[in-house]
Amino acid sequence: MRRDRRRNRPPLRKSLFGRLLAVSALVAACSVAATAWLAVQTTSGAIKQEQGQNLTADARIYNTLLGYAAGHSTWAGVDGTVRDLARQSGRRIALTTEQRRPLADSASRPAPPALPPQASAIVDPLSVDTALSRTADRSGDAADRVDPRAVGPFRLPAAERKALQRAADRSATCLSRVGIAADVVTGPSGRPRMQIVGNDPDRVQNTRCTTDELDSPTATEQKALDALNQLADACLKRQDRPGVQLNLDLSWGDGSVPEAAVKPRAVSPTPEPPPSLRTDEDDRATASCVDTARREQLSSYVASPALLFIGDEDGTTVPGFDLSPANTAKIAGAAALVLALTVGATMLAGSRLARPLHALTGAAQRMRDGEDSEPVLVTDDNEIGRLAAAFNDMAGHRARLEAQRKDMVSDVAHELRTPLSNIRGWLEAAQDGLAEPDPAFIASLHTEAVQLQHIIDDLQDLAAADAGALRLHPEQVRVEDVLAQVAAAHQAGAETAGVALSALPAADGVASPVLWADPVRLRQAVGNLVSNAVRHTSPGGRVTVRAYGAGTSGDEAAADREVVIEVADTGSGISAENLPHVFDRFWRAEKSRNRRTGGSGLGLAIVRKLVEAHEGSVSAASVEGQGSVFTLRLPVDVADAPGPASAEDPAGEFPTADDRA
Numbered sequence: 001m002r003r004d005r006r007r008n009r010p011p012l013r014k015s016l017f018g019r020l021l022a023v024s025a026l027v028a029a030c031s032v033a034a035t036a037w038l039a040v041q042t043t044s045g046a047i048k049q050e051q052g053q054n055l056t057a058d059a060r061i062y063n064t065l066l067g068y069a070a071g072h073s074t075w076a077g078v079d080g081t082v083r084d085l086a087r088q089s090g091r092r093i094a095l096t097t098e099q100r101r102p103l104a105d106s107a108s109r110p111a112p113p114a115l116p117p118q119a120s121a122i123v124d125p126l127s128v129d130t131a132l133s134r135t136a137d138r139s140g141d142a143a144d145r146v147d148p149r150a151v152g153p154f155r156l157p158a159a160e161r162k163a164l165q166r167a168a169d170r171s172a173t174c175l176s177r178v179g180i181a182a183d184v185v186t187g188p189s190g191r192p193r194m195q196i197v198g199n200d201p202d203r204v205q206n207t208r209c210t211t212d213e214l215d216s217p218t219a220t221e222q223k224a225l226d227a228l229n230q231l232a233d234a235c236l237k238r239q240d241r242p243g244v245q246l247n248l249d250l251s252w253g254d255g256s257v258p259e260a261a262v263k264p265r266a267v268s269p270t271p272e273p274p275p276s277l278r279t280d281e282d283d284r285a286t287a288s289c290v291d292t293a294r295r296e297q298l299s300s301y302v303a304s305p306a307l308l309f310i311g312d313e314d315g316t317t318v319p320g321f322d323l324s325p326a327n328t329a330k331i332a333g334a335a336a337l338v339l340a341l342t343v344g345a346t347m348l349a350g351s352r353l354a355r356p357l358h359a360l361t362g363a364a365q366r367m368r369d370g371e372d373s374e375p376v377l378v379t380d381d382n383e384i385g386r387l388a389a390a391f392n393d394m395a396g397h398r399a400r401l402e403a404q405r406k407d408m409v410s411d412v413a414h415e416l417r418t419p420l421s422n423i424r425g426w427l428e429a430a431q432d433g434l435a436e437p438d439p440a441f442i443a444s445l446h447t448e449a450v451q452l453q454h455i456i457d458d459l460q461d462l463a464a465a466d467a468g469a470l471r472l473h474p475e476q477v478r479v480e481d482v483l484a485q486v487a488a489a490h491q492a493g494a495e496t497a498g499v500a501l502s503a504l505p506a507a508d509g510v511a512s513p514v515l516w517a518d519p520v521r522l523r524q525a526v527g528n529l530v531s532n533a534v535r536h537t538s539p540g541g542r543v544t545v546r547a548y549g550a551g552t553s554g555d556e557a558a559a560d561r562e563v564v565i566e567v568a569d570t571g572s573g574i575s576a577e578n579l580p581h582v583f584d585r586f587w588r589a590e591k592s593r594n595r596r597t598g599g600s601g602l603g604l605a606i607v608r609k610l611v612e613a614h615e616g617s618v619s620a621a622s623v624e625g626q627g628s629v630f631t632l633r634l635p636v637d638v639a640d641a642p643g644p645a646s647a648e649d650p651a652g653e654f655p656t657a658d659d660r661a
Contacts, residue, residue, distance in 0.1 A: 021346050028342035032335040058310055061085050061093060062121055062129075069303035070125035070150035070188075079104040094309040095123070103306055115309050124305035125150040126295045146294055149188045152301035153224035156190040160218040167213040168192040174209035191221075217248045228293050235289035244286055250294075252286060356384045360391055367395060412459065419452040458602040462585065462609060472518040472613060479547040479563055480505065480512035482519060486526045487545060490534060498539030501530070504546035513549040513563040515636045517614055522634075525610040528603040529567040529630045536628075537571035544568045549636075565632040574622040582620050583608045607632075 086106030095103040125147035168184045181197035233243035244252035378388035429435035487503040494501035585605040622628035
């Protein structure tokens with residue numbers, strides 16, 4: 001059996017345990033990978049920032065030293081600048097040549113710590129790192145990496161600077177008079193230029209405020225420009241390309257500088273072709289030669305390239321972090337450990353989750369095979385535990401229903417067998433000549449047939465109620481009349497049993513309760529209660545039937561639209577352990593099946609079904625040895641009740657609560 005259960009289990013890839021394990025492993029792997037990547041990125045960024053590779057926070061140090069190199073031909077005297085920067089930033093700053101010979105070091109120890117193998121940056125005004133330099137023109141050509149502060153021979157002397165400054169002031173004043181706001185901005189070479197507020201130069205061309213003097217090169221600038229032009233032409237000549245005429249902004253061809261402002265120079269062996277005849281390849285070659293000529297011209301005016309080291313204040317620098325084999329192995333080991341712990345924890349949790357499910361499956365299969373299903377033992381107070389508890393309750397309820405079904409079949413067979421056996425016995429006796437078919441004989445057979453018909457009718461009523469096919473014929477009923485009819489019908493039997501049966505009238509000044517109900521079914525329900533009370537009351541006892549409306553007879557908790565019918569007796573009573581079962585089918589307190597005391601066991605079950613069909617409720621209260629009280633609570637529903645039977649509904653049949661459900 002155990003082997004069959006294991007065979008019925010789904011494969012691991014389809015089972016809940018397998019899916020939980022796969023999902024957990026996938027989530028763990030993704031989490032480990034994401035965490036490792038984020039840790040590498042974060043750690044790398046932090047360490048790069050510490051060692052100066054990411055100089056966002058240390059850009060001022062780099063730009064200050066870059067400006068020093070652009071304005072000085074050597075690094076002599078930079079030591080003071082380095083110490084000031086180190087004091088302001090709290091970092092160690094060191095400069096060396098490309099051969100790592102010391103130029104300046106903020107570490108004041110006699111023997112400063114050794115520098116790391118990798119420099120934070122290279123300070124070279126002719127090859128600026130555009131990602132680090134604040135002065136780099138991000139909108140210009142990416143290949144032009146010359147620091148704009150490296151002006152070299154283009155630096156203006158004081159006289160030319162003053163003359164241009166006066167011209168710029170005059171232009172600014174003139175523009176201000178015509179309503180154009182302009183600022184005078186001085187460049188690194190000392191040349192002032194006009195900056196129009198709003199950046200609309202076309203407005204200046206429409207005024208008389210000329211700026212030709214500011215656009216024309218001075219003698220110093222023309223000399224430096226001619227030298228630069230010769231270097232660029234020599235480069236182009238080596239490539240067999242025509243020479244060019246450079247303007248002050250280092251453009252060529254149709255530049256912004258008027259021809260009259262440019263001093264004549266020696267004619268190039270290969271004259272410059274018109275701009276319309278120049279090709280893109282000629283322009284690319286010219287740009288390369290101009291850039292090379294600029295570097296060659298400025299090389300003697302700027303300091304040589306230097307290695308910049310930025311580290312901790314104590315003189316050390318943090319080594320770089322990369323995905324080397326050692327670091328990769330560490331990351332892989334940590335990821336494998338986390339993954340193994342996750343898989344292990346998932347297997348433990350999954351096994352604890354799947355074990356009760358397997359137990360529930362096995363119990364359900366045993367129940368399907370007709371075997372006795374033992375309760376599933378689950379001690380955890382969680383969803384699975386509650387499912388197991390619900391399954392155990394269902395299994396117990398099913399077992400009780402099955403036992404009741406078997407008992408019902410047995411009881412029905414017994415109840416039918418008794419009258420049938422009596423009828424058969426009397427008939428066989430008459431057939432054998434042992435009994436005469438006199439009136440007493442016929443009366444005995446009739447009594448047994450009536451009893452048999454009574455049992456069959458009870459079973460039919462219960463079956464109709466269970467199937468929702470029990471139809472009512474409701475009408476307006478005075479409850480007092482119904483109780484009087486029931487008492488009259490059972491008066492003879494009560495007198496025979498020596499029991500006093502009475503129906504109490506309504507209290508003085510209180511109208512008899514009226515409700516909308518089926519009078520036949522209502523009499524049947526109350527009659528069953530009365531016959532049951534008479535049967536269980538000893539001679540000399542009393543059975544009382546009464547009815548009252550809501551809020552009367554001390555029943556203040558009753559609903560405003562409710563009628564209460566009580567059948568009380570002074571009989572033997574019902575024990576507390578048997579009281580919850582009095583409305584069960586074929587249940588009797590005495591198991592002897594004596595019809596004098598036990599009946600068929602269907603009367604109270606029929607009462608409950610009839611009351612529920614009227615959307616009411618029935619309850620019982622009893623004290624053993626003192627008597628019992630059965631209470632029917634029925635809704636009035638007079639205002640909502642349908643009228644009498646019409647032509648469309650000649651039978652007057654209205655759906656019950658079961659029908660509406």
